[in-house]
Amino acid sequence: MKDPQEYGKASDCWRLSKFLHDRDPILRQKAADAIIQLFQRMKSREELTRALRYMDISLGNLDDLRRFPPETYFQLMVIASFNENGRVRERAVHLLKETHRPGAIRYYLLRAADWVEQVRDAAREALGAFLKPAFRSEFIYLLPEVEWLLAVRRTDLSELFVKIIDLITSERLTRETIQLLSAYEQSRLLLFRHYLKREGLTDPLLSLILQDKSFLIRGEVFRYMQALPGDRQRAILSGLIRDRSAKIRLHALYALKPYRESFRDEIVALLSDTSPSVREWARLYLRQEHFPSAAYYRDKVGVEDPSSGDIMGLAETGSAEDVGVFEKFIRRPASQLACLIAISRLNPSLAVGYALDLLTHFSSKTSRKCVEILAKSPDPATLDRVREMYRRGTARDKRLILGLYNRIGGWVIIADIMLALMDPDLRAMAWGYLHKWRQAAVHRFTVPSSKEVARAQEAYEWVSNAQLAMSYEQEKLWKELPFFLRS
Secondary structure (H helix, E strand, O other): OOOHHHOOOHHHHHHHHHHHHOOOHHHHHHHHHHHHHHHHHOOOHHHHHHHHOOOOOOHHHHHHHHHOOHHHHHHHHHHHOOOOOHHHHHHHHHHHHHHOOHHHHHHHHHHOOOOOHHHHHHHHHHHHOOOOHHHHHHHHHOHHHHHHHHHOOOOOOHHHHHHHHHHHOOOOOOHHHHHHOOOOHHHHHHHHHHHHHHHOOOHHHHHHHHOOOOHHHHOOHHHHHHHOOHHHHHHHHHHHOOOOOHHHHHHHHHHOHHHHHHHHHHHHHHHHOOOHHHHHHHHHHHHOOOOOHHHHHHHHHOOOOOOHHHHHHHHHHOOHHHHHHHHHHOOOHHHHHHHHHHHHHHOHHHHHHHHHHHOOOOOHHHHHHHHHHHHOOOOHHHHHHHHHHHHHOOHHHHHHHHHHHHHHOOHHHHHHHHHHOOOOOOHHHHHHHHHHHHHHHOOOOOOOOHHHHHHHHHHHHHHHHOOOOOOHHHHHHHHHHHHHOOO
16 A cells, blocks of 8 residues: 555545554554545535545444544544435534534534435534534634525525524624634625625725725625615715726726716726726716817826826727827836737737737736737748747747747647647647647648648658657647648
């Protein structure tokens, strides 16, 4: 047997479980530690059930697990509660109850929805001991599992659900409670929803929501804001329209439609927003008063250091005559990406030259935009320059350009992808792209030029002569390629 710690997949748990009953205590403990380590990596209910249901644990040997240390024993009982045998699950729940550990609450919740009635009853009985204020925080952490109880159709768990929610919302929501959940966005979201449903959008609750770091939670304000007086809604919207999340700002723009006259200055300011959706919606509001958006953007871009929002706004509303403005600022790091996007929108052919210059830019966003621009116009001159950059480039540059070849596709780049197999650092990536090219070739009805075929055949022969080590699938793919490379 290999060392238990060498097992690394969830599906290995059942293989290890037979060693839990071995005579050698050291081997037993190693197997238990390995199983628990794998168990603690599992996240979803489906993964837990799939990996643990076939463990070598039965009614006959369940009590033998008491010889393990308390913490190991507790973890093994939790694992046993997922066994395929309903009697084992029931017994495991009873043994877990004897430990009196709050850490078992999650697994009681899961077993409360078990398809065996006796297991459900045992789990509900075990949960009853924890439905006390002292364990309120545990249930708050587990709100996603609590919500899942209502989705169960094999039994009605609504009564249990109501008891848990009543416990959770029995105390006033405080900042300390929220801070304890700082890493659990879903639990915080569900917690706020239950308090909002119970209390409405009160001032203390609104303050907690607006200070939360999650835009999903701040967005809950819009669901309950309509019940507030108009003056209160305007006060809330005046803050949300400046929110750090573009999605919240956009939603605030939707919501302020009845009050847009009161927010004209804020709407004008949003013409320069970094989000294209926010800019478009702001222009839509101002269009009704024939606001000169293009002239506004030209004035803003005419300053010494325009924002990327103003540059993009001019690209969306301007004309080809404005390209010179973007060329003026494209060498400035702060506005480089925005100017490149603007030029590609108004003058695609001119953008190709700038994309070639910036293809190996240190900014991944700028590089990706260059790849997008160049993939649309792979003329011979452009490809020759890209190949020269590949030849001289760093490992990062070569990976980027190989990705560009994949985006271009077709006959013009198949030789380049095959040649990339000669680079050990790029080989795995090149095999993946070669496989995609082979799949697309079946549906490709264009006739390659004789030059492209000759170049592909030459590359194929050169790589073949190198006698690279190939897996079975790679060798199969390689042997299929000559069929497509016929002249």
